[in-house]
Amino acid sequence: MAMLRKAQIIKHDREGPGIYRMDFFSPEVSSRVIPGQFIHLKIREEGYHPLLRRPFSIYDVDNERGLFSILYRVVGLGTRIMAKRQPGELMEIMGPLGAPFTLPEEKGKIILVAGGMGFAPLHFLIKKLLKRNMEAEIILGARKAEELMGENDLVQLGVNFILATEDGSRGFQGQATDLLDKKLREGNYDYLYSCGPYPMLKKVASLALSRGIKGEVSLEEIMACGVGACLGCAYPAKGDKGDLTYKKVCQHGPTFSLEEVSFHNGPGD
Amino acid sequence: MDLGIEIAGIKMKNPVMSASGCFGYGEEYSAFYNLEEMGALVVKGTTLEPREGNLPPRIAETPAGILNAVGLQNPGIDYVIKKELPALKGAGTPVIINIAGNLEEEYLELAKILDPLEEVQGLEVNISCPNVKQGGMAFGTDEKAAGSLVKAIRSVTSKPLIVKLSPNVTDIRGMALAVEKEGADAISLVNTFLGMAIDIHRKKPVLGNLVGGLSGPAIKPLSLRMVWQVSQEVKVPVIGMGGIMTAEDALEFIMAGARAVAVGTANFVNPYSIPEIVKGIRKFMEEHDYEDLSPLVGAAWKGV
Ligand SMILES: Cc1cc2nc3c(=O)[nH]c(=O)nc-3n(C[C@H](O)[C@H](O)[C@H](O)COP(=O)(O)OP(=O)(O)OC[C@H]3O[C@@H](n4cnc5c(N)ncnc54)[C@H](O)[C@@H]3O)c2cc1C
Ligand SMILES: Cc1cc2nc3c(=O)[nH]c(=O)nc-3n(C[C@H](O)[C@H](O)[C@H](O)COP(=O)(O)O)c2cc1C
Ligand code: FES
Numbered sequence: 415m416a417m418l419r420k421a422q423i424i425k426h427d428r429e430g431p432g433i434y435r436m437d438f439f440s441p442e443v444s445s446r447v448i449p450g451q452f453i454h455l456k457i458r459e460e461g462y463h464p465l466l467r468r469p470f471s472i473y474d475v476d477n478e479r480g481l482f483s484i485l486y487r488v489v490g491l492g493t494r495i496m497a498k499r500q501p502g503e504l505m506e507i508m509g510p511l512g513a514p515f516t517l518p519e520e521k522g523k524i525i526l527v528a529g530g531m532g533f534a535p536l537h538f539l540i541k542k543l544l545k546r547n548m549e550a551e552i553i554l555g556a557r558k559a560e561e562l563m564g565e566n567d568l569v570q571l572g573v574n575f576i577l578a579t580e581d582g583s584r585g586f587q588g589q590a591t592d593l594l595d596k597k598l599r600e601g602n603y604d605y606l607y608s609c610g611p612y613p614m615l616k617k618v619a620s621l622a623l624s625r626g627i628k629g630e631v632s633l634e635e636i637m638a639c640g641v642g643a644c645l646g647c648a649y650p651a652k653g654d655k656g657d658l659t660y661k662k663v664c665q666h667g668p669t670f671s672l673e674e675v676s677f678h679n680g681p682g683d
Numbered sequence: 684m685d686l687g688i689e690i691a692g693i694k695m696k697n698p699v700m701s702a703s704g705c706f707g708y709g710e711e712y713s714a715f716y717n718l719e720e721m722g723a724l725v726v727k728g729t730t731l732e733p734r735e736g737n738l739p740p741r742i743a744e745t746p747a748g749i750l751n752a753v754g755l756q757n758p759g760i761d762y763v764i765k766k767e768l769p770a771l772k773g774a775g776t777p778v779i780i781n782i783a784g785n786l787e788e789e790y791l792e793l794a795k796i797l798d799p800l801e802e803v804q805g806l807e808v809n810i811s812c813p814n815v816k817q818g819g820m821a822f823g824t825d826e827k828a829a830g831s832l833v834k835a836i837r838s839v840t841s842k843p844l845i846v847k848l849s850p851n852v853t854d855i856r857g858m859a860l861a862v863e864k865e866g867a868d869a870i871s872l873v874n875t876f877l878g879m880a881i882d883i884h885r886k887k888p889v890l891g892n893l894v895g896g897l898s899g900p901a902i903k904p905l906s907l908r909m910v911w912q913v914s915q916e917v918k919v920p921v922i923g924m925g926g927i928m929t930a931e932d933a934l935e936f937i938m939a940g941a942r943a944v945a946v947g948t949a950n951f952v953n954p955y956s957i958p959e960i961v962k963g964i965r966k967f968m969e970e971h972d973y974e975d976l977s978p979l980v981g982a983a984w985k986g987v
Contacts, residue, residue: 417714418954456952462747462900462928466951508954636742638749639951641714643707645727645753646742660736660756 417511417641419443420504424481430563432488433531434497435473441480443507447472448514449539450632450669453484454640456506457492467508468492469637469664471535471609474567485534485563511640515539515607515630515669517546522604526552527594527618529610533564535632535668536609540573551575553597555590555610559583591617598625605629606672616677629672635663650676684968685975686961688722690920690943691843691868693777693804695722697961698976699933702924702947703728703781703807703847704753708767709774712954719775720958722943726767728783728809731792733759738891743880748901748926749948750878752892755783760796768802777804779845787832794840806842808833808867811849811874823849823874826861837866845922847871850902850909859913871922871945872913873906899948900926907939914940915984928956930963937964937976938983 421440429435443453454467473485488497499505515535518524524543528536533554543550551574556562558581568575577585578593586593591614597603598621606629608618615631622629638646642665651661651674658676661667686697700723701709708726709718718724736756743750757763763780771778780803782793790808797803810822810829822828833846846862848855850873859870875896880889888894906925914921923941927933928949936944949956973979 464744465747465899465948466742466744466749636740636744638742638751638948639705639711639954641711641954643711644705644742644751644951645736645756646751648736648739648741648753648756650739658735660739 418506418508421507423499423501423503423505426499426501429485431560433485433563434488435483435485436496436499437481437483438505438507439480440482440507443510444475444477444480444482447475447482447510449542450515450535450630451510451512452535452668453507453509454511454637455484455496456508457495459506464492464495466638467640468496469511469634469640471632471668472510472538473534474538474541485531485537487531508640512664512668513666515632517542518548518605521548523602524548524550524605524607525594525597525603526550527555527590527606527608527610527614528552529555529590529608529614530557530561532608532610532614532632534609536607537564537567539607540568541571544571544573553578553590553593555579555593555614557581589617590614591621594618595621598622598627603627607631612677615675619672619675619677622672630669631672631675632668633663633670633675634668637664640664652676684965684973686965686968688942688976690922691805691845693723693779693843695777695943697722697964698937698943699957699961699964700779700922700943700945701725701950701957702945703809705947705950708763709771712950712957713774715954716958717775720961721776722961723777723779723804724771724774725779725781725807725945726763727757728755728781729757729760729763729793730755730783731760731789733757733762740889740891741895743889743895745878745880745897746901748897748899749951750880750890750895750897751875752890752895754892760793764796764800768800772802778802779805779807781807781809781847783809787835790832790836791839794836794842798840798842803842805845806836806840807845807847807871808836809847809874811847811851823858824852826857829858830861830865833862833867834865843868845869845871847874849874850905850925851877855909856912856916859917863917863919867919869920869922870913870917871924872910872941873902873925876902876905898925900928902926903932907935910936910941911939911984914981927960928952930960930967933960933964934967934979937979938981940981940984942976942980
């Protein structure tokens with residue numbers, strides 16, 4: 415199983431302030447990857463700074479054209495270098511890696527909650543859910559209107575989405591979790607998926623679990639190897655016997671069930 | 684041409700091993716290549732009881748290096764013997780278990796448990812982990828403590844005994860001589876250098892453990908110097924590591940006096956690092972008409 419390959423950048427567009435979408439040609443990846451999985455991207459071909467690869471969730475797949483896409487925000491050296499790459503250039507990718515989201519077997523009402531860049535893996539997921547004729551809607555949360563992303567893609571998909579901005583510059587004023595609380599009070603949901611910053615995920619998990627709603631979150635942790643060999647990406651989670659252990663975000667995750675993750679003792683606590 | 688070497692009675696088909704903690708138990712990288720291509724496989728530091736490890740974040744990148752504070756997370760020796768070692772039986776490469784603990788008794792118990800196991804070709808005693816709060820490190824920084832620990836372990840095992848030293852000492856030669864005197868068959872140099880990084884926005888250390896061990900290209904000149912110094916002092920073979928990314932790096936360590944090398948951080952960047960380094964060493968030997976590695980070991984100090 416050769417998991418390492420060079421892929422050509424086909425398209426590289428700015429989607430918002432410091433936010434870019436990169437489309438790669440790689441039929442091997444696009445035909446295999448499942449929502450929730452990620453790729454480990456080598457930033458530079460030569461040189462040791464930055465040294466480590468960078469993980470990115472799969473945002474979209476176009477199977478017919480053999481393309482897959484990532485949506486990323488520039489936050490540091492690696493993503494700054496990425497932002498300068500041009501279509502036609504090659505980048506070395508490892509993957510697809512990680513455990514995907516599980517798709518519910520029975521039909522039901524599904525709610526997705528995305529905070530900021532957490533939208534990336536949920537977009538690919540929602541496409542798959544719609545393909546299976548699942549009833550899904552998504553809450554998109556951001557600090558302000560400019561940071562909301564993917565609206566056009568969602569309109570194209572024809573999916574029901576609700577916006578929330580903390581400063582009220584677009585949609586519901588408040589946090590995505592305030593909106594989720596409201597939605598959960600109003601409607602009956604069977605399953606939930608979420609990705610975003612830890613404080614948000616923690617609130618999402620407690621809101622959902624208190625109503626007995628099952629679901630999954632996608633976590634982020636700094637990674638070194640990306641394949642389970644270094645234990646660098648560990649996150650506190652419940653083991654088989656309910657005991658607290660560390661699980662590897664790159665291998666057991668990045669997707670975890672709501673019950674499994676322990677949002678105590680995590681970063682940000 | 685022969686890349687084969689022998690370390691403490693362990694025959695290896697080439698001098699390139701995995702560095703402990705950077706290669707799990709081999710399974711993950713066997714998805715990339717046949718582990719037979721490695722000189723030897725050194726597994727993650729293993730303790731008597733399972734260890735949970737440190738709070739995240741455990742990794743912070745720094746220029747040309749990484750800080751890690753994994754904290755010896757491992758499932759404990761019983762689990763390793765039952766679940767991990769059987770899978771390595773047919774690996775086609777010598778398996779070396781890296782052992783760690785807080786107390787002397789823990790090291791002794793581990794050595795006793797592993798002594799009769801055929802599938803284990805050697806022990807690497809980690810007296811140098813910078814990421815565990817008590818013990819471990821004390822053995823790594825005190826010549827007397829290190830010597831007496833090695834002596835005690837030597838008395839309970841007939842397995843080849845490799846002692847892995849910490850670079851966080853003033854006199855690495857003194858440490859090496861102390862463990863050689865008490866029965867170390869080989870010396871691994873080096874573990875990570877204690878360091879840290881601070882997140883100026885949160886005004887806090889980046890790592891959950893506050894401090895961590897630096898590895899990768901950033902430490903290569905330091906680890907190379909230590910291999911150079913120690914290999915001229917001791918008679919037992921030295922296994923060099925610390926920042927090896929390429930065959931050229933590995934050859935530097937060999938010329939500095941290492942009989943074998945170990946590759947850690949490089950695996951994270953390029954999962955094929957180990958077989959590519961083996962290939963590069965072979966190519967160098969071909970180009971320079973070397974039949975075997977021995978004239979290259981210490982070539983840099985033999986020449987001055
Ligand atoms: C499974 C997974 C999927 C991800 N998917 C996406 C995605 O789809 N889009 C996207 O924009 N980002 C995603 N990330 C985060 C992305 O990997 C980081 O933003 C990126 O590695 C930062 O690299 P840098 O060199 O620009 O920043 P650095 O200079 O390395 O760091 C800048 C800041 O970003 C933080 N950071 C660095 N690495 C990570 C990381 N792995 N996770 C979280 N924070 C990090 C650092 O703590 C620091 O505060 C994902 C992370 C994981 C673990
Ligand atoms: C993530 C990580 C985990 C490590 N775990 C161990 C360990 O369990 N036992 C040990 O003796 N050394 C451990 N080390 C140290 C390495 O084996 C090696 O000595 C060091 O990283 C220097 O080599 P490198 O620069 O090639 O990585 C670890 C290093 C890293 C980066
Ligand atoms: S990043 Fe190495 S184990 Fe997950």
